[in-house]
Amino acid sequence: MTYTVALAQVNPACGDLEYNVKMHVAQVEQALEAGADLIVFPELSLTGYTLKDQTLDVMRPADCPEFACLRELSRHIAICAGFVEEGANSIPYNSAFFMDAGEVRHVHRKMYLPTHGMFEELKFFGRGGELSVFDTRFGRTGIVICRDLFHPLEVSTMAALGVELLLAPSAMPARGFGGEQLAIEQTVGLALGSASTFLGMFVVYVNRVGFDDGLGFYGGSALSDPVGGITISAPLFEAVQVLGTVDTAHIARHRYQLPIRREEDLEIVRHALETRRNS
């Protein structure tokens, strides 16, 4: 199976839900015209990132009336976008939904909320406690939000649970301007390469652009292919939509060539953890 994915490298307006929903609709329509089957937006794409106390104002359940137009559009194209989710417990979560066939099919709550240096997510958000692994028409799919991608144990576990398509909406600020590439770009490249090369997954990494209070998000969205490496790479700093093609045959081909999945033995991990716990 081959399908087309649109990477919507956008610049959301911080705290302006109405503007952002309209921007999402325009992006989805553009992707539809281009023949895409799936569109992926960055982390908190519907709200902006540096919300602080605006978090309370913009939190919504995924099935809220404001997102009805996106649910409607998802009859024609699957949509993954970031938002502040109002949990049933009234706690705000940094989440991403996956809509398809007119419905919210899944919501992932970010598990690892960076709270150090320039980041202060745990000050405002509840922490997600579950890996997101769910079946879609694209195969077994997983979502990691930004920092989640940097936790190899979780990404490996998702691979062990059968994930073939990993969606990675992000809001990574630029830093480390000393080299040919930004330092953060290199770090992300390691995570993408690791997931595709060792775990045999496609990864759709979509990072936002624009500035929030001096933090500049660098873009550089990418499609990472188990066979081809980074096949699509969006420019730095520019708001663009780029298209990539996923050929699911690459998964089997790669896993045959480098059969790490076949070799994987989670019993070794389980044994190590139990031994450690009992010692």
Add this chain to the structure above:
Amino acid sequence: MTADALALNNTLVYDYLKRFVQEELHTSGFTEACIALSGGLDSALVLKLAVDALGADHVHAIFLPCRASSDESRRDAHTMFEFCGVPWQELDISGMADAYLALQPGIDRLRTGNLLARLRMAVIFDQSKKENALVIGTSNKSELLVGYSTWYGDMACALMPIGDLYKTQVRSLARHIGLPQQVIAKAPSADLWAGQTDEGEIGLSYETLDQILYLLVDQRCSSAEVNSEGFELDLVHRVELKILTSQFKRVPPPIAKLSQRTVGIDFLYPRDWRK
């Protein structure tokens, strides 16, 4: 350690900073920028950056000399106005300063310097109102960290595009974008009295200062570790002390918390807040 650790990808940095100026201005609802030009390198770089980001028609630069300003400052400011294609504007602040100085016999150089910096601030903010513009600041990371700047004087602005660049990085970026050599090569000076230089005032060269700051701040090294990189311990301690004693300039003044939500403490909104 060599100065290479401070080397930057100047192409990437300049592109990024242009976008920063454009977006921060536009997000705040402005199209115009105001810059006070001193004839020095920092304001020269910021002027060029603003012109490249916004277009010369949207940048209002003004040279604000006083009696103590050197001929060299005027010449270099003039060169930069021409280089960037913005019309020459000048307003001499000597008269404003004299009115106050006459009431303060015996005022020392430091107080006079601070007064001049704050008069320039008052003028540039008034000009920005006239032009419906935001004031773009020209402070660099070296001076912000050691406090070699006037609180509510030259530090006062709406945004600081080069506030995360050390002075030596500012020089490198200026060379990269081809600023006039005479502006790059001159000794940095606040130009508050004849012969004044930053390096004379701070007591060490920017090359040395920036490397010490980089190790202390960016690399979080201890003073002993910086010393082991070849910098005298006394010097390192002096730099540390400058950072400590100027901390008040880098943060908003503390507010005594009384209510459930207090400005600056738990009334938390981004600067780019828009409803």
